[in-house]
Amino acid sequence: MELSAENTAIVLDSTADFPDASERFSNWRVVPLYVRFGADSYRDYVEIGPAEFYERLRTAEDLPTTSQPTPRDFQAAYDELAGYERIFALSVSARLSGTYESARQAASETGDRVRVIDTETASAAIAMLALAVQRRLERGTTDEEIDELVERFKRESGLVFTLDTLEFLARGGRIGRAAGWAGQLLHIKPILTLEDGEVLPLKRVRGNRKPIQEFAEAFRARTGDEPGLRVGIAHAEAEERMAALEKLVRDLRPNAEIEVATTLGPVVGTHAGPGTVGLFWFQD
DSSP states (O other): OOBOTTTEEEEEEGGGOOTTHHHHOTTEEEEOOEEEETTEEEEBTTTBOHHHHHHHHHHOSSOOEEEOOOHHHHHHHHHHTTTOSEEEEEESOTTTOTHHHHHHHHHGGGTTSEEEEEOSOOTHHHHHHHHHHHHHHHHOBOHHHHHHHHHHHHHHOEEEEEOSOSHHHHHHTOOGGGGGGTTOOTTEEEEEEEETTEEEEEEEEESSSHHHHHHHHHHHHHOOSOTTEEEEEEESSOHHHHHHHHHHHHHHOTTOEEEEEEEOOHHHHHHHOTTOEEEEEEEO
């Protein structure tokens, strides 16, 4: 079967931090996760956006919590796309959320029409993979080529991020192998990545400028200044750091395209916390 943008759709969950996806692409849909402040539950990006979320976070007595979409939520998205013969549902890492399982349960009712993919990553990286899939759909592609793309993305894409504190990751249970650093980071910034869908510690540095230098070293070592280098940047109330990363990319890799520049939404922000900034890249 030849896949195209006319017969194939893409479903993301809201942790891709790409809220206008369905406005940009008629064959895309976004299924929101939920964020809760006490007894109040909100759909990510739909009923609460980043600005309101971070403002409320500053005064909240207790940290918010999050929950995955239900299989019914995904089923509703699949039903909306009834005119498409194939759907690729790209999920946040299954090691970070039960979202993948909800998407898979809903897909099990559709035969082989819906293919659920554990991206093993989060935030802008999911959006970047989806954009790579869309480029192939727009010129015509196959299931086999999409499979090869996904596997190469998992092997070759890069991600580094830093947090102001590990408190949010630790309380949310998403801290992974960085757990040993929790409680030891006064005046120290952790440099982290995702590997096989799990948070992995890379380095600890001092000061606010040092993380950007570490990002530059990683980006320089793992990329070349070639056409097709795609970059994503995401931040949580860290506009100055985001601007520094944009300059870093322009200076080091002037041929790269910054195709995603986004704010971490309420669900990802719940676990990362204000001050987070991440750099993502993929040669495509």
